[in-house]
Structures are given as C-alpha cells and as structure tokens.
Amino acid sequence: MALRGLTWLVLFQLLGTAVNHLFLTILPGPIIGLLLLLCYLMWLGEVSAPLSEAAGSLLRYLPLLLVPPAVGVMAYSAEISKDFWAIGGSLLVSVLLSLAFAGWLMQRLIRRRARNEARP
C-alpha cells in the first residue's frame, strides 16, 4: 500500500530535518533525507513496492506542488519590475546557455566514452 511508502518518505524527511538541525545547517532537511534514503536503498539493494508506488505518485504531482511557491511572484512585483530587464535578461540567457552547454558537453563525453569502450 502506498501509505506505507509515504510513511517511509516522511520518516526520512524528518530524519533529514534532525540531521540538518544537529550538524549540517547548510543543507536543507529534504535534500539530506534524499541522500539518506539513497544510502538506505543502496544498503538494502532494492526498492520495496509500497515505496516505489508512493514515490511514483508523489513525483507525478511534483509540478502541482511547485505552483503555490510560484504564485509568490505576486508578492514581489515592485522589486521585480524595478530591475525587470536585468532580472529577466540574466535569468533567460543564463538558463538557455547552461542548458545548451550542459546537454552538449554531457552528450559529447558519453559518445567519447562509448567510442573508447568499443575500441578494445
């Protein structure tokens, strides 16, 4: 049942929050939780059905969960309109640039590796 998987996810998030509070204030709880769960799965060697079901359904709604923080734009309309061109321009250009570059570089490196492996 997906409920059991959800419980695991919440448990690891809470664990992450505790670690965040105790030692690692620089990383947020959910990211520490992600790393802890990954370590746990590696140690276990498999993903249980409830966990994969819960993770799958949560991740399907990831865009929905991102909508409320996006609406936060309305609270900062004054600051954004003041520096509109600098903000819009730098965000747009840098995202497109890094997207294109990262995709291109990664693909090249993967191809080169494949070629090296093909050669005995």
Place this chain on the structure above:
Amino acid sequence: MSLDWQGAINSVIHHPLFGIGLTLGVYQMVLAGYEKTRWIFLQPVLVSMLVLIGVLVSCGIGYGEYRKSTEILGTLLGPATVALAVPLFLNLRRIRQLFWPTLTTLVFGGVLATASCLLIGWLLGADQMILMTLAPKSVTSPIAMLVAEQIGGVAPLAAVFVLITGVIGAIFGPGLLSMLKVESPAARGMALGLSAHAVGTSVALQEGEECGAFAALAMSLMGVSTAVLLPLAVSLFV
C-alpha cells in the same frame, strides 16, 4: 426576503480550503489544456501561476492568505524531494557508468549557470542585493533561499527567481536540446536538472525514467555543491 449573496461569497473566498480547491482546479484545467495542445507556452506551472494570480487579485486575496491555505502542498514538497532517491537508485548502475561525464558536466555547467547569470545581471545594472539573490537561481528553492540569505540576498525573492528559472528551462529546454541534437536521455536529464532544478526534473521525468534519474542527480549535486561552494566563492570575491 433577500439572500446575503455578498456574505456567502466572502465566506467561500476566505474559507481555508479555498486556496487549495482553486489550485487543484486550475492545475487540472491547465494540465488538460496542455495535454490537448502540447503547446510549450502552456507550461503547466507557468499558466497555473498566471491564472491563480489573476483570480487572487480579482478576489482581493493577498499572497499571505493564499500561502497559508495551500500550506499542505508546500509540506508535501519535502517528501517529494526525498522520493527522488527512488529513480536515482533505480538508475544507479547507469549513473556509475557515466560517473566522469556527470562530474565534468556538473563542474563546468554549474559554474557557467551561476557565472553567466551574475555577469549579465551586472552588465544590465542590477544592484548588489538583486545579484546576490540571483546567484543561487539554478538550485531547488529551499537551498536557494538559505544560500541567498547567507550571501546577502532576499530569501523569498530567491525562491521566485528559482521558479522563473525553472519555468524558462521547462518551456525552452526540451526544444533547445532537440535542436542541438542532444538525444541521449542521460545528457538531456543532466542539462534539465542542472539548470532548471525541480521544474526541469519534472519535465525530465515525463521524458522517461533514465532522463528523470539524471535530472534528479544533477539537481541534488548542483544543490549540494552550490550550498557549499557559493558562499565560499562570494566571501572570496566580494
């Protein structure tokens, strides 16, 4: 006998469930429209955001009240982030295979994403506070908010820049990558997760599991390295 229409409308609008109901309804409508047309500018997060802002402003509801009534969705974002460990784990073998390409792309792509944004923002005349808020825009909002605060930016505004970044990446990313003939799912995922964090990852997950796994990997690596290195870099240069 006259019915108190105004009062009824007011009690509906200010009901604690109104924000959630509105968000769910708008999101599903937008998603249906997007699936029907597949038009990239109908990117669900962006259009839902615009429609919701329109409705909230016309109803006279402030962001604070909306935020409060949608708190449960924000709370679920935590477990959803943790859940990214599952696709990561399922593709671990492939990730191990591509360890060096991934690391190289992370270093160069990550530096380019942050440096180009700062440079262009500076050239276009953004002030120091805005620049420091722009710097962590390629990582998930919880990390970005922490880092922005640390280096002298504004945390909630950082979350907004993060979202704008993600939406731009989601709209243009897949098309741009196809145009550049980047076909390998690992490379596409890496690019989307590295530059457009969670929103990019949600797009990558739709493309396939391997693509989503690399996006989740890129997002977490970018998040961790930005959290550790950006404050350090800023304290050295500024």
